[in-house]
Amino acid sequence: xxxxxxxxxAAADAVLRPVRAGNAFEEAVxxxxxxIRLGVVSPGDRLPPERELASxxxxxxxxxxxxxxxxxxxxxxxxxxxxxxxxxxxSPAAPTAPLxxxxxxxxxxxxxxxxxxxxxxxxxxxxxxxxxxxxxxxxERQKACAQAADYRPxxxxxxxxxxxASGSALLxxxxxxxxxxxxxxxxxxPLLPRNIDHSxxxxxxxxxxxxxxxxxxxxxxxxxxxxxxxxxxxxxLG
Amino acid sequence: xxxxxxxxxAAADAVLRPVRAGNAFEEAVxxxxxxIRLGVVSPGDRLPPERELASxxxxxxxxxxxxxxxxxxxxxxxxxxxxxxxxxxxSPAAPTAPLxxxxxxxxxxxxxxxxxxxxxxxxxxxxxxxxxxxxxxxxERQKACAQAADYRPxxxxxxxxxxxASGSALLxxxxxxxxxxxxxxxxxxPLLPRNIDHSxxxxxxxxxxxxxxxxxxxxxxxxxxxxxxxxxxxxxLG
DNA sequence: TCCTAATGGTCTAGTCTCAGTCCATTGACT
DNA sequence: AGTCAATGGACTGAGACTAGACCATTAGGA
Numbered sequence: 001x002x003x004x005x006x007x008x009x010a011a012a013d014a015v016l017r018p019v020r021a022g023n024a025f026e027e028a029v030x031x032x033x034x035x036i037r038l039g040v041v042s043p044g045d046r047l048p049p050e051r052e053l054a055s056x057x058x059x060x061x062x063x064x065x066x067x068x069x070x071x072x073x074x075x076x077x078x079x080x081x082x083x084x085x086x087x088x089x090x091s092p093a094a095p096t097a098p099l100x101x102x103x104x105x106x107x108x109x110x111x112x113x114x115x116x117x118x119x120x121x122x123x124x125x126x127x128x129x130x131x132x133x134x135x136x137x138x139x140e141r142q143k144a145c146a147q148a149a150d151y152r153p154x155x156x157x158x159x160x161x162x163x164x165a166s167g168s169a170l171l172x173x174x175x176x177x178x179x180x181x182x183x184x185x186x187x188x189x190p191l192l193p194r195n196i197d198h199s200x201x202x203x204x205x206x207x208x209x210x211x212x213x214x215x216x217x218x219x220x221x222x223x224x225x226x227x228x229x230x231x232x233x234x235x236x237l238g
Numbered sequence: 239x240x241x242x243x244x245x246x247x248a249a250a251d252a253v254l255r256p257v258r259a260g261n262a263f264e265e266a267v268x269x270x271x272x273x274i275r276l277g278v279v280s281p282g283d284r285l286p287p288e289r290e291l292a293s294x295x296x297x298x299x300x301x302x303x304x305x306x307x308x309x310x311x312x313x314x315x316x317x318x319x320x321x322x323x324x325x326x327x328x329s330p331a332a333p334t335a336p337l338x339x340x341x342x343x344x345x346x347x348x349x350x351x352x353x354x355x356x357x358x359x360x361x362x363x364x365x366x367x368x369x370x371x372x373x374x375x376x377x378e379r380q381k382a383c384a385q386a387a388d389y390r391p392x393x394x395x396x397x398x399x400x401x402x403a404s405g406s407a408l409l410x411x412x413x414x415x416x417x418x419x420x421x422x423x424x425x426x427x428p429l430l431p432r433n434i435d436h437s438x439x440x441x442x443x444x445x446x447x448x449x450x451x452x453x454x455x456x457x458x459x460x461x462x463x464x465x466x467x468x469x470x471x472x473x474x475l476g
Numbered sequence: 477t478c479c480t481a482a483t484g485g486t487c488t489a490g491t492c493t494c495a496g497t498c499c500a501t502t503g504a505c506t
Numbered sequence: 507a508g509t510c511a512a513t514g515g516a517c518t519g520a521g522a523c524t525a526g527a528c529c530a531t532t533a534g535g536a
Contacts, residue, residue, distance in 0.1 A: 010402065012273070012279075013407070013410075014398070014410045014413075014414040015269065015272045015273045015276060016269060016273060016278075016294040016295060017269075017295070017411065018296030019259075019265035019266060019269055019295050019296055020262065020265065020296055020297070021257075024257065024258065024492080024493065024494095025492090025493090027257035027258065028257060030257075031253065031255075031257055034253045038253060040250050040253050040254075049512080049513060050514065050515095051513085051514095056254040056255070056256070057254060057255070057256060057257050058256030058257055058258055059258070059494085060493060060495070061494090061495090062494070062495095062516095063492095063493065063494085068514095079514060079515095080501090080502080081500070081502060081515075082500090082502020082503060082512075082513060083501085083503060083504075083510085083511060083512040084502070084513080085503090085512080085513050085514065086514080087514085108405060109405070109406045109407055109408050110408065112404055112408075112409055113412070115358065115362070116354065116361070116362060116406075116409050116412075117354055117355065117358065117412070119354075119358060120355065120357060120358050121354060124354060160252065166350055166354075167347070167350060168346070168347045168351045168354075169251070169347055170351035170419075173252050173255065174351070174354075174355070174412055175252075176252040177408075181408075261522075262523065262524095263522090263523090287483060287484085288483080288484065289483090297523080297524085299524090299525090299526095300523075300525095301522090301524085303484085306484095317483095318483085318484080318531095319484045319531045319532060320484080320532020320533065321480085321482040321483055321532055321533055321534075322533060323483050323484065323531080323533090324482090325483095325484085
């Protein structure tokens with residue numbers, strides 16, 4: 001009944017899994033780190049007020065404050081009191097701790113998962129009825145990548161925008177999850193300008209297919225795009 | 239910054255989401271109900287011992303016991319003491335409570351999500367290097383559907399087997415999640431023999447494509463299969 | 477027949493988390 | 507200069523949850 005390395009995945013493991021990832025404090029820290037790592041808030045930006053964060057994350061304000069204090073200690077956040085005060089992002093989150101030994105084992109897991117949800121999102125976005133504002137949003141996120149000083153957060157924002165366009169909150173969650181996991185691995189390997197150029201061309205291709213309402217082509221463009229970093233990761237870590 | 243009906247999905251909502259779905263007791267009840275609803279344990283089967291459930295679900299044994307007591311009260315479970323005792327499934331879980339009013343709003347969400355992860359799983363399974371035991375397992379699950387007295391759990395077991403074959407635990411989790419949500423909706427509408435026949439033919443098609451190692455054909459077979467229940471749901475609930 | 481191991485049943489002390497309240501600080505607006 | 511609303515900061519009491527120990531029951535095996 002338990003998970004044994006090398007054993008086939010069992011459905012029971014998927015259902016009888018931990019119902020909570022850790023204590024409330026740890027999960028709050030993770031949630032805040034994700035918002036920084038994925039570029040949802042950029043350095044200099046203000047986080048929502050503590051009371052709103054507490055309600056969003058479903059934890060008490062005391063717990064949110066503990067999490068913020070921990071990240072402030074680590075130098076990622078800083079708080080200012082008073083009206084127009086708040087909690088601000090100081091710097092991009094430091095690279096994740098050195099990769100755990102089980103990285104290689106879970107590498108394929110993450111890559112397969114990411115491929116499934118991101119390709120699904122691209123196809124769904126191409127199928128969804130997008131209004132002008134939606135389309136504009138996608139285009140902006142794509143263009144923002146080209147000028148971004150820090151490429152990876154901008155890249156994540158584009159991919160999240162694609163997931164948003166799918167119209168499914170569940171799928172958006174899954175894509176965000178997949179990207180956090182993939183980024184943890186990608187942080188361990190270098191980012192070359194030449195890869196960025198290539199990636200940019202592929203982004204334009206994905207965008208074109210979505211705007212044209214062509215699901216199959218959006219999916220395969222996304223698959224090709226992901227294959228790039230997948231190969232990179234397999235090379236460095238596999 | 240907050241989620242407003244009709245507003246475009248925002249990435250911040252995907253990242254700053256509740257870190258825990260409810261209290262430990264509720265989540266434990268949900269987890270146990272899922273194992274029954276998805277047919278991971280059948281009527282008459284024994285659940286893992288309380289101590290193991292506690293460790294699996296990441297909650298205390300006291301909480302597991304509360305959850306079991308609640309489900310025993312409802313008539314779904316029964317416990318016996320002593321060695322070779324345990325907690326046993328009495329009957330299939332009763333239909334979910336009447337559908338919440340926001341059902342229609344989330345219907346598309348669930349359907350899009352399910353399509354993405356299940357099609358992704360089918361394609362990944364076709365790509366994965368399956369050994370003889372893996373293939374045999376898939377074939378058995380497909381055949382089991384044809385003879386099952388209760389179709390839906392058997393159907394779920396086949397779909398979960400496909401996700402298992404993908405080799406990605408993350409994807410397996412996502413498929414299990416999607417199915418639980420979809421089943422909650424499907425429980426509200428009738429199941430016709432003629433739909434079952436059709437579904438069975440499609441299962442065989444999916445299986446064939448996976449065994450043949452053809453990802454594209456596995457994906458489109460799965461998409462067609464899902465479209466059937468999607469249309470049914472849209473008709474009854476949309 | 478007795479022993480033993482595996483299981484559910486019970487209890488306790490301690491920690492974590494929460495909801496709510498009130499205080500302190502700040503800067504824009506009047 | 508004064509006011510005020512929005513924010514972070516601090517505290518408390520109550521409840522949830524946990525870890526661990528111990529008890530009670532059962533059926534198979536020595």
